[in-house]
Amino acid sequence: MASATRKNIALYVPLDVRGRLLSVRWLHISDVHECSREGFHRVGMYEAIVRNVKQQPAKPDIVFFTGDLAFSGTNPEYGLLRERFLDPLRAALPKDCPIFTVPGNHDVDRKRAGNPRSWMTDVEQQRMFQQVDEDGRQKRVDMILPRFEAYRTLEHALGAWGEDWLASEMGAACATREINGKRVAVVGINTAWLCHDDEDWGRLTAGRTMVDAALKRASDTAPSLIIVIGHHPLAAMTGEKDWSDGERIRSRLEQANAIYLHGHLHRSGAQKSGDAMQSALAIQAPSGFQAGDSPIWRNGVMWGEANLATGRLVIEPLRWNDDHREYVFDTDAAPSRLRIAKRDAYAYPLPGPKPENPPAASLFSEQPIVPAPEGWRIIDAAELARMTAERLTTEEMADWFNGSFPRWEAATAAGVRPRQIVDGLVRTFEAAHHAAPRPVARLLTGAGGEGKSAALLQTAAGLLRGVRPWTCLWRQSSTAELPGNWLELMPPKPDHAWIVTIDDAENVAAGLPSALHSFNVRTDVHFVLAAREADWVLRGLNDQMWQRVADFRRVRLVGLDEEDARRIAEGWAAWGGGAMGRLQNHTSEGAAKILLDNARELAGKHEEGSLLGALLMTREGEELRQRVSRLMAPWVSAPGVGDKTLLDIYAMIAAMHAENQLYLSRTVLAFALRCDELRLDCGPLRVLRSEAMVDGGTTYVLTRHRRIAEAARDWLVESGYEVDRWYPFLARSALSEFLKNRGRNQDINSWHRDLARHFLNAGPVRWSIARAISKALFEVDRDDPLRLTDYSHILRATEQPGEALALMREHAPRFPGRRDVLYEWGVSAGAAGDLGLDVWLVARSLADDRRAPFLPNNVRLALAGLGSAFRELAATTCRSEFAAAQAACGRLGLRIPELDPTGRKYFEAYAAAAPSPSRVALSVESDITMFSKAAAEASYEAELENVHGLDALIGEPDGYSYKMLAAAVSGENGDRRNNSGNRS
16 A cells, blocks of 8 residues: 555656656655664664655655764764765665755764853854855854764765765855756755854854855855754744844845755644735755654654646655554654545645646645644643653653753653652543543642642643543743644544643633633644642632633642652653752662651641652752752853842842842732743743743742752852842832722732731841831832831831931821821820920821721821820920820720720720829810820920921811811711721
8 A cells, every 4th residue: 555655656746848847856864863772673674764765766866864863973984874874865865866954952972062052141142153255164164064064074085965065154055956947946054053052042043144145146046945954943943142143044044035944843834924025934854764663753754846837746754663664654744634535645835926827727735734832732642752752861851850841851751750640631531532521620739839830741641641541732932822723732532632732721711711711612622721829819710711611620739748749750760860969879669758748847837838848858858058059059140130130039039039028020020120921931930940940830939849949049149249238129119010000910019018027026137137128118209108107117126216217207207197197106106206206296196187097007006105195295394194194095095986906905905003092083085184284294305406397287286176186086987998008
């Protein structure tokens, strides 16, 4: 059957009126990773490729190798490749068929020269690298080319390019061929110039100027077709580095209407970009050889054919079936609607405008390809196998065991045992599969550091690796928006189900119920979500909005039990002593017991993220600070945003988290840094996440765990870094953002009051921070009396009453009708030693003023304050009327409805201070008269410099009336409206 299908290939190639073929056919091979390992299987695969070429009724016009021809970029490897593969392949090809190659990351001899990205941070070095002249050539020859020396020897032997283009001024290659009467331009680019380690993604470039020059040379030849070959996908060159130019290169390819052939991803696929007039089509080849005799590793090749008459590109992705010992059609390479009827091939429109006179009968589907939108990825069982096929190192696994962000390769690695909750979720979704009455949705929730993200990936992986077929639509970026084309992304298939997997789900959860509603006829789409509990609640999300459209339940992760501790420790042990951290001399049972004990200790303290905290305590202990300091040290001069370094930004985050102040939002941090949230997320936060130093939540910015934050803060302080400056800086920014955006910050009260009071309660050594925070808030909004009273209160509470009185004396006169301002002014005066002024002002705060209704708390505080002032005056002057006034304040206070126990205790003590039994029947009126007269007498005790102009502002005490007070303490005050502007 396979050979019959191949014989049909020529029938689908249209002929022009002169009988000449109007197509260009090629063989695309990538990622064979030649080395001495697995020689038997490797040679067998090479022989299978050569055999497949010989069986083709239509031989290739060109062969493309898009990188990773060797494993380590050494001469012995290329010698083996020529002997075992290239020479037999060439013998099977037409004599005039060229073999074009470009290098990949494995074609770099990393023992030669240094890390090129270390000097690319210098703007002048970047410019030199990009130049397409002798200076640029010399720069690349001196600094980079030694790493490609062995590869260049192979390329010279193949001779397709006709030049040593890696050492040329252009730094890219361009060759033209006349094929079937049409001119084809082939451009080669080196996406591996800057390859160095496993962190290459997003930090690479092929050199935009070099690509521009090569495409211009190609266009100058007026070709019918431009094919560009490189190793990496364009996304690998798209990042935050100054030299990242993947998007510009994509634009240049679109302008040239080019086909871009690449590898690196070890799977077949295609993606189109651009519009009807200018577009590019990227075709990725699978790995020619990854491993032999394995159901997981995917080996294959890609045949391609550009039909210039119909304006269509046909691809024939082949996957090696080791059981049957033959290549089979790869049905996972593209959507089934793109498959050509009765043929093992897919069809795409060629880049650029459609042909003016295409054949009348179309042999191809007109449906466009529907790739996963940006930030999303479609993963099936084969893709998961590819993603996790390369075994991680012990160091990489230890890093994950120590609490770094989970990724598929680590969370689903061999030996890692998911927690019990994952087993339950897998059973739940398996029971639903494609025939549930309605979608099943499960939300993994809890505090940060409880293992939600790992459980999310492990649940999806458990389904993909199960017996029944599943495909996962995974949101790989926490900022990716909800796709609008759900149905197109998840076509129904017989006996098949989809699992939509979303971490940090709170930022798209509001739109998910309506999306679920659109699947009311679909019983094969289910959802597994994860979100911090606090973030979920903050967004106002509730279960009812879900339960109308799905079988929705929350699954809360908290703490650790004995079985889960055992599973986790067995996973450590499975990767050997190096992965056990400081427990390498313990058995897995002993490690599990220590982990469980630490988790229970943290849970007893009600600490956040007891799982991650226990991991850090168990595996690192005191070594945690050393690891954190090693990560942070390079950030001292690393650029962040504006004039703030990366260290500054992390110091802000760690400072708040270390103090357990968990309300630094992305919005506030972005405002503080004077950038938008997208730049913050794609810039510094992306770097910090890559080092597992910040959490992945989408509302608040936190470190991975408070213990990490404390270690970071302590190291900064020991290094002489001024951490404390960021608290007032962030508070100022939070209030400024709140005022600018008209009150959308739900945490503003925490910034207003909680932050300063936190440092107030921390003791005298940290009082200066409390004062700096309150001062910063006051300076932002001097027109808010609450900022004034809060600042004065903090000054008093931190034993600076003189400064508090000076502040109130200067600014309080602007608010003469505010009871809370008058009260605070009076109390600050009393704290500074002016008891007469204290009584005068507090008495005025209790006097009748219809502009300022009473609140119960106003009355309680003011009477308590007056009683205290009268007590001090009685003690210093020995005047009985002040002692009587103290007792009157006590009796009035005891009449306050719903008096709290603390207030009752104070007022009872005041009432008991009466100098002698009264001969007058005591009543509300008599007590008010008593303290009113005493207040008038006390005003004469005020210090002269403090009362200048005060009588004109608030009147004399002997002119005050207290009818509203009498009604309030009698429980008759009908005007108890909540006046937020007059709280104390």
